[in-house]
Amino acid sequence: MRQVTEPPPPFATGLRAAIAGAGVTLEKLAAELRGRGTPVSLATLSYWCSGRSRPERARSLAALAELEDLLGLPAGGLRRLLPERRPRGWAAKREVEPITAAAPWHRVEQVRRLLDRHDLSRDGQLSRLSAHDRVEIGADRVKRVQHTRQVLRAEQDGIDRIVVVCWGDGPDSPAPVVVPVRNCSVGQVDIDDEAGLVAAELVFDRPLARRETIVVEHALHSATPPIAVSHQRISRLPVREYLIEVCFHPAALPHHCVQFSEVDGMERVRAVDLDSEYTAHALGLDLPPGKYGLRWSW
Incomplete structure (x- = not known):
């Protein structure tokens, strides 16, 4: 037959x-x-x-x-x-990874272990009103500047710090150094050298009163940064506004650039053009916890 x-x-x-x-x-x-x-x-x-x-x-x-x-x-x-x-x-039957799994290379347990060393019990009482990441890529295609500005609001008295989790730009890169820039100092720092991860407290200059806002800025320094192909933010809590800028050196412009977001396991991608200053940017409003960023190819 x-x-x-x-x-x-x-x-x-x-x-x-x-x-x-x-x-x-x-x-x-x-x-x-x-x-x-x-x-x-x-x-x-x-x-x-x-x-x-x-x-x-x-x-x-x-x-x-x-x-x-x-x-x-x-x-x-x-x-x-x-x-x-x-x-x-x-x-609906797809397995959705927890938000910490959105960390680079999906090193979920390492991220959890770092965060478990910090007291995050009041983290939800600090509203993320605005976040702005500015990255400058040099002629050698590596990140020369990584600067973050956040506008935060305390929802109860006495909030005095925020914990940030950062990572190297490659699977074998060492953890970057978190450098305070404005209205904060670095408190407790925990590093996972194998995963290239660091969790650091940014301690405010003084505790905040309820409904008080603060502008906090920090930078990341990497000893041996690899050629950069992306920049992303992992948000554990909602962010009202997020702006990301990646500024390319005129001698090292990417062939293609896209913005992406990943929420609840679903990724969205959209092409992005450079402006007259060779900068790509993406703006998000009322963002839920998730992964947001830009990536490009040389």
Whole structure:
């Protein structure tokens, strides 16, 4: 008895035809997508071509738009071949990692251990009204300046510090040094050298009264920073406003730059252009706990 095989879905057929027409390999496409800041693994591309899986999450759909451009297709040429999204029940069964898992390289336990050494019982009584990260990239493509300004408001009397968690720019980078800049000093510091993580208290110049605001600034210094490809903030608590700026040296401009956010395990990506001062920026308002940042390729 001859076995009847179902034809591949329209999206897989269209994708294979477009790849064949463009005369490129999956390896080449995977490298190009990675270079544009929307990486898709070689295995995933293969699954898309066979119909075994399809792009559904925001991260994959952002990569699909870049894939259409790489293959010389009109915008939406592949996306319109996708069927309706799967039922919500499927998405609801996805395992969602805790917010601390959003730390670089997903070193969840190391982050938890560092934070467990600090008293965070009053952390929720300090509202994050505004945060501003400014990063300057040198001609050698490494971070020369990392500066953070926060506007905070005490929701009860006596709040006198905030704990920040910072990390090196590469998987083998040492933990950076937290340097106080304005209205604070560094208190307790705990370092995980293996993970390149540091948790540091920024102690205010004086305790705050209820509803009082304060502007706190600090910087990060790294002894041996690697070539930079991203900057991100992990917010454990909501932030009313977050501005990130990455300023590139005119002699070292990125090929592509995107802003991204990851909340509840779902990532969203959007292309970003540099302004006349060679700076990329992204602004977020009323942000829930999550991961926010910019990444780029050279």
